[in-house]
Amino acid sequence: MKKLKTLLFIALMSGLCLTAQNNNTKKADKEFARFEYVDAAKSYKKLVDNGDATPYVYAQLAESYYNIFNTVEAEKWYAKALESSENPEMIYKYSEMLKANGKYEESNQQMERFASMRPSDNRATAFRKNPNYLPKILEQGKKFNVQNGSFNTAQSDFGGITNDGKLYITSARNDNRKTYGWNDEPFLDIYTLTKNSDGSYQAATLMNNKINTKHHEGLVSFTPDGKTMYFSRESYFEKDFQKDSLSSVRYSQLYLFKATKLGSDWDTVESLAINSENYSVKNPSVSADGSTLYFSSNMPGGYGLFDIYKAPINADGTIGEPVNLGQKVNTEGQEMFPYISSNNTLYFSSNGHLGLGGMDVFYTKEIDGKLAPVRNVGIPINSNGDDFAFTIDEESEEGFVSSNREGGQGSDDIYTFKKLQPLCDVLIVSTVLDDKTREPIEGASVTLYDAEGNKVTSKTTNAEGVAEFIVECEQDTELEVVMEDFESKKVPVKGSNEEELAVQISLDPIEKIITPEAIVLNPIYFDFDKSNITAQAAFELDKLVQIMNKYPDLVINATSHTDSRGSESYNQRLSQRRAKSTQQYVISKGIDASRISAEGKGESDLKVKCGANCTDEEHQQNRRSEFLIVSGGPQSQK
Template sequence: MKKQTYILASLLLVSGIVLAQKSNLKRADKLFEMRSYMQAADIYETNDRTQHVLQNLADSYYYNANLQKAVKTYRELFVNYGDSIDIEFNFRYAQALKGVQDYKEADAHLSKYYNQEINTPAFIAVNEKTTPHTFQLAQLINETGTSSDFGLAFYGEDKVAFASTRNTENPSYSWNNLPYLDLYFATLTNDGKLENITPFSNEINTTSHESNATFSSDGKTMYFNRTNATRTKTEDERIAQIQIFKAEWVDGAWANVTKLPFNSNSFSCEHPSLSKDGKTLYFASDMPGTIGGFDIYKVAVNEDGTYGTPENLGPKINTKHREQFPYISDIDVLYFASDGHLGYGGLDIFRSSLVDGSFDTPVNLGSSVNSNLDDFAFTIREKDNKGFVSSNRSGFDRLYNFARQENTLTKYLVSGIVNDKNSKVPLLGALVTLFDSKGSIVQDVIVGEKADYSFKTEPNKVYKIRAEQKGYISQEFEFYTSGKEKIQQNINFSLEAYKDVEARIKENEKGALQVELDKIYFDFNKSKIRPDAATTLNVLVDLMNKYPLMQIEVSAHTDARGNDRYNLNLSKRRAAATLEYLVSKGIDRNRLKSEGYGETQPLNHCIKPGMCDQAGYEVNRRCEFTILN
């Protein structure tokens, strides 16, 4: 009887533990959906290490920037469940690995994710030479060491505004257990101190989050973030959306706080940045139609106070991951944070210039401003090359000011791409060569898939640069590097195929390009160039003079009648004689090659004596002129 009672009690205990774990797991999942990652992680740690638990636990650490624990948990997940893991976990695991500077393993996961080779160290080496500026960062003195401060913006000529968790009377945010964000303004001293730190009025700061202020040039209009007071239950998660608000400076105070009309309770709009002329507002959003998690958008600000329809900046700027914290400078250079473009780890700062109405390819700002963790909320005054950036590289979000300088490694850089002039297709395998003023080769490169090249040059020198591709007309330029100003040459090559320009140049059945000339005749058993043959060859002379880099193989062929060795020697003599004629007309011998093939390359079935009439054999007696480059 005692034994039965003991077994029953044990079963009840085990059942109770299982039910408790299920209950705890359900609560952890709910917290995870609400992005209460720290609380969710604490509960997940007490549960069995199933695939579901490990995925959410690793993500909880990742989203809270606890990357050491994220790496450890992702590694456990991949070891135990590698065959059944969604590919998106490869990306997050790689980002966590970059955060601890394990680039080798990170690149292995990124290569699998993108289905192409990713080499972060090689990218870093090139980027250090090509990014246009370097930055000298200094952390702003933070009077409350445990708070997070970020998103510092210019507020008039002598003030700045930023977001902070320093108000300990605010409730704690479940994402990171820090107080809710408020907006502050302050005076920035020359030695990097924030003085007279003052919260914005209660018209701006509420019991929710406020952050990321941007101001009009006259200081009378302010846009900022505010988190929605209510949470929205979506199909996958329960979250509070972020919305953009506008405030106006009226009678010495901020008033008329209104929500922008394109906000929604179903998605977030955040991180506003206003152009200098006040006509365009840039922001980040995860609204329907985004390419990735968050994209950069712009919207027209009309003179009557209305707004246009938000426009996505497109795939050149936006990736399938996060693009956030846009900042448009006074000269229309867009700076933004991204973890979708190749970088050093976490969010990196990129820049893109507005050219002819669209933004060009983003450039990573380099290791003097970007770290292996999150770097974001970049602002700059282009006129004095000074600005601010935020980063969590110290474990908390911190504010840094910087002075910007030209990158001396790129000061005398020449770079560009090689395309087909007509199709605009990149010419993979093209040879780009840099020559000095004496014509000696300084450097050359065979371009890869993107058909781009980059050479470092020296000041006060004359260079020539040439692009070549087989079957194309070569192109070259001369340029000078001035020692008095920044010279970053951008030389793009548009090569045109010979066959697209010259009607005489055709592609044969084997894909080789040949110059089609009238038939050249030789006297019987002779190799001397006859007057009629010379007239034909002069056409080739003119063509080679027109294209001084063109190289030609002269090949001679006989028919099948006669001795094999005799035919081979005869064809070699005729090819050599043709070459010598071209040389006599001024064509450089190094541009020519002669070859006799005898009867080995017939164009028809007449491969033996007696098989064909005179006309059939005559087809195979010929000279051919094949373009070698």
């Protein structure tokens, strides 16, 4: 991801500025410490050519190329440096560069190496959980039409967002600014462009000197009324910086500012109170209702290098206490460029989540106070390069994304896009109803299971009987609904590409499964030659427990049956163990032992008399439990 945008969006990187190893590296080390990576790479390379290379020089050369996203050279020198090093972060970066160069299998090998060294790292656990993630991203289909913007230059251009009919971008095209040593481009300014009726754009206009200074200015965001603008700027403007005692390099932070619109221009620029000389805050994004500011920061207490935070915007315009979005969003890597859209979808860029190389765009959404799983937006929004500063108008489904991918006009370009298909998440809206009255049931427990039967999450229905879940497209799931006085139910949900899927679940009164002679549950099947209670069996037995709790005088005789395979005596013993397991499960749920007896019937009462020609399904029907009413229950209360 590196290049000039990294100063604005990684900021204070003094942790990477190592002290000189010897007099030979002093010049190169000073250039590296000043973020002058182009010159630093030349100086370290000269040492290699002169035969003065050491593992340290190889590592610094790789870092220099990494920071200007020269992936081919970075890969080459990381490989050389790792011949004599087992540095986990260097291995991770090496895997990134391999991936950026399309060497997916080799990248995975390095990720496996990284994961073995840092097994508890979120990046490692995500990879171990889904090592074949790359084909899934590449094959999930192109959801967007992406075009290079006609307004890009040979310099860095990024960050498109619209307000009041104008497009606001950040660019290094101002030749009147001095150049910055990171990549020898001019310092960044904020520009506006007006769109013509034919879709083209007029020439970019530099914003006034209240907004642009001789220092870097970055991404912008606006309040819903369009009258307040938030933007990033270097803390040099505030005369806040620190000086490294070894390299004499001055380090700035990135601060967030806000400006007020006066007439047709911007004025009254203020530094936000959340700024600090000890860390950076950057990449502002205001929620559609104007109540929340999202941003990225490396403030203490985060999970990685930069994390995404949100903070309330108070009625008086001040900013409240920042809240970290947590480990679902943030990793040990970089999470930056948050954008909260009008439907409260959070888009952001990361090199810590599983992606295609460099930074990828990801998204998630908050439902009932919880964030949905983080998803990769996929190609062509994402590429082998850095993809960042994603914004979208959810109504027109048009927007902008920035990238340093191959084929652009400059080092970073702004790409326009049109969404063609929904992103690959499905909102399941489950509505639970009383089957008799057709009224919604409030307070029912609805549990989501994945295709392998693993519990994902549980929710309680609201006053409308609704519980909502977000799942990945094309993934089969199952909903389990439990409510007091109603029969529990499981409903399979077929995978879909629809943005929203309505599932209606009607529950019968629990008494429906009671007959004068027995409690009629769905079959309690056992695996062949087994007597343990399965998850499906437990679900059915919980209904029995529910009834026995409701009718305290109810006494049950649980009978268990086998199929005809095996000897008669063996089947008798097996059925007794099964009956005993059934009895013990019910007792474990708080039912007094005197209220349920267990009886093994062996193969004496086959449900399907098929002899030696039974199918597997017929054998399974014979392996069953039944629940006979001895006394009590609703019949006794009449």
